[in-house]
Amino acid sequence: MVWRTELMKNRHLFRCALSVLLSAAVLFSSGCKAAPSEKPIGAPVALHPPLGLPPVPIPPNNPPTKETIALGRRLFYDPRLSKDNTLACSSCHxxxxxxxxxxxxxxxxxxxxxxxxxxxxxxxxxLPLQFWDGRAPSLEKQAVIPMENPIEMNQPHELALSKLKQDPTYRRMFREAFGTEDISLGRTENALASFERTILSGNSAFDRFQYGGDKNALTPQQLRGLVVFMTPNKGNCAACHTITPQYALFTDGKFHNLGEGADDEGTFKDLGRFSQTRIEADKGSFKTPTLRNIARTAPYMHDGSLQTLRQVVDFYAGQGNSNPYLDKDMKTIHLTGQDREDLVEFLKSLTGELPPNVGPPGKE
Amino acid sequence: MSFFTHRGFRGFALSCIASALLVAGCSKKAEQPAATPSQPAVSYYKVDPGTAATLTGTVYYKGKAPARKLIDITEDPACVEAHKGKAYDESLMVGKGGALENAFIYIKTGLEGKNFETPTETVVIDQQGCWFHPHIFGVQTNQPVKIVNSDPVTHNIHPVAAVNREWNHSQGPGDAPLNRKFPNPEVMIPVKCNIHSWMRSYIGVLDHPYFAVSKADGTFSLPNLPPGTYTVAIWQEKLGTQEQQITIAPQQHATVDFTYKGK
Known part of the structure; x- marks a missing residue:
């Protein structure tokens, strides 16, 4: 009896050991094959935001390096990321x-x-969340979504990656950025995100006035417009397009309903934030966009329905479109004709510089 | 308010469809059309042409006709340009012989129980020269109302309704017309533009076709009226309301005049 029990015990131990070994081997081999390290190997580069911007938030596992930024820049301008090789990220941005x-x-x-x-x-x-409806929690996760979207670049990721793998320049750049020639989706995400983190703009006339101590940076009309912008029962713009004592992003990164896109029944074809949260109150809400360089980014609103800054200001002056989910801050807006003209002039003071190395890369 | 009504109705319709499907699934002979609740068999009241009467009248203003007031629209220079000419106040328009234009006359009581068909023709309200055209008008309940912006500026039309749903909607230059309806009788709905404070219009909504706006000579006409006893009411934006009782015989050409005393 005793002997038999010992044997059974041993057999049980043996089986356990075998299964542990086997599963470890499976894990090890699959881990090696499918997931090359996505961590950049180069020295992290410090990003220097211009006047009026805070330090750039950097995820710990993807510090920008010279190599990942260069790789991301090449990817950003590469039409091979679309199904028919006609559209790059830069085609719409x-x-x-x-x-x-x-x-x-x-x-x-x-x-x-x-x-x-x-x-x-x-x-x-x-921005803490990307896209008009906030469906991506990071720049990394955002970067590759339009590649597969049927109404955008419309190409499966595997296909995009296989195209990149045929290009020796990419194999070199991925090796320089991440240590091996593996071209993976995660590495692509990280490189694109790092490049996008360098697209910073500040040091506008407004910044020089507000944060640079240049009291003559704004015209008298722009200065009046700034007051309208800040005053709650006038423009009330700063309620969402935020300005802080230290910096100004001109967005709270949150989601608001202005009634833009409401149809004749007061309902929305594009439900915006609701499509992510399924919270009734989020119907027709979209992320507050930054107002920086706004004079250069017409048309406006999430559906591009307003062509001029004057039309945007007038849209707010009319308190938007009524619907059951309208943001309460819309109701407090009261703008005279002069206020509206001053606001448009103020918005023109938000145009800042772009960094030098964000255009299409030279021939490598 | 009508959002909830609308949604409630949709919910009701859906549940009806669902139950109709259930019924159809259980017993094969009951083939009730699911759309019954949304298309009720309604019989509309038809006026007998043999007895139809006509009510006409004139609206007068007694007293010194006020000088027409100019309205300052210089706040929006684009409006000044679009208006082409001076912008005169239309709230009290007195013509020759004290004829009062732009009063709204309607049958207030006496048509109860008669269900009149909704006209299909669209009533248009145009925003032109930063002005509503027309200034005063009537529609039947659920009659299509088309809102047009002919201006090079953005407007935000806002019917300040009390019985119907209050709403406002932005309409930029070149934007498509808005198509709206007013489901409940309401005399009058003031209409404003949220952007241009001087813009004003008034809509009278009735569940029958017997309403009119007095013309420049003060006259109005309510044709094809069934004989009966009625309260005829008038509304004028500055001078308020009046009522008169009248019994109209078959085929009668009846007359009711209204007079407002000036201050």
Missing amino acids: LPTTDFSDTVSLSRGVGTAIGIRNAPTLINTAY
Whole structure:
């Protein structure tokens, strides 16, 4: 009896050891194959935001390096990331119009037309959530979503990566950035995000006035417009397009309903933030966009329906479109004709400089 | 308010469809059309042409006709340019012989129980020269109302309704017309523009076709009226309301005049 029990015990131990070994081997081999390290190997580069901006938030596992930024820049301008090799990220986020589009709704591959206006990428590094509806929790996660979207670049990630793998320059750049020639989605995400973190704009006339001590940086009309912008029962703009004593992002990064896109029944074809949260009150809410360089990023609103800054200011002056989910701050807006003219002039003072190395890369 | 009504109705319609489907699934012979609740068999009241009467009248203003007031629209220079000419106040328009224009006359009581068909023709309200055209008008309940912006500026039309749903909507230059309806009788709904404070219009909504706006000569006409006893009411934006009782015989050409005393 005793002997038999010992044997059974041993057999049980043996089986346990075997299964542990086997599963470890499976884990090890699959781990090696599918997930090359996504951590940049180069020395982290310090990003220097211009006047008026706070330090750039950097995720600990993706510090920007010279190599990842260069790689991300090449990817950003590469049309091979689209199905028919016609559209790059830069096709809708054009560097010539401050990384936004000039049309209301952007064109996708073939005859596809998007449903929303391409937002500027300027200072998008500061936003906690990406996209008009906030469906991406980071720049990394955002970067590759339009590649697969049928109404945008419309190409499966595997196909995009296989195209990149055929290019020796990419194999070299991925090796320089991440240590091996592996071209993976995670590495692509990280490189694109690091490049986008460098698209910073500040040091506008407003910044020089507000943070640079230059009291003559704004015209008297722009100064009046700034007061209208800040005053709660006038423009009330700063309620969402925030300005702090230290810096100004001109966005709270949150979601608000202005009634833009409400139809004749007061309902929304594009439900915006609601599509992510399923919270009734989020219907028709969209992320507050930054106002930096706004004079250069027409048309406006999430659907690109307003063509001029004057139309945008007038839209607010009319308190938007009524609907059951309208943001309460819309009701407090009261703008005279003069206020509206002053506001438009103030908005023109928010145009800042772009960094030198964000345009299309030179031939490598 | 009508959001909830609307949604409630949709919910009701859906549940009806669901139950109709259930019924159809259980017993095969009951083929009730699911759309019944949204298309009730309504019989509309038809006026008998053999007895139809006509009510006409004139609206007068007794007293010194006030000088027309100029309205300052210089706040929006684009409006000044679009208005083409001076902007005169339309709230009290007195013509020759004290004829009062732009009063709203309607049958207030006496038509109860009669269900009149909704006209299909669209009533247009145009925003032109930063001004509502027309200034005073009537529609039947649920009659299509088309709101047009002919101006090079943005407007934000806002019917300040009390019985119907109050709403406002932005309309930029070149934007598509808005198509709206007013489901409940309401005399009058003031209409404003949230951007241009001087813009004003008034809509009278009735569940029958017997309403009119007095013309420049003060006259109005309510044709094809069934004989009966009625309260005829008048509304004028500055001078208020009046009422008169009248019994109208078959085929009668009846007359009711209204007079407002000036201050």
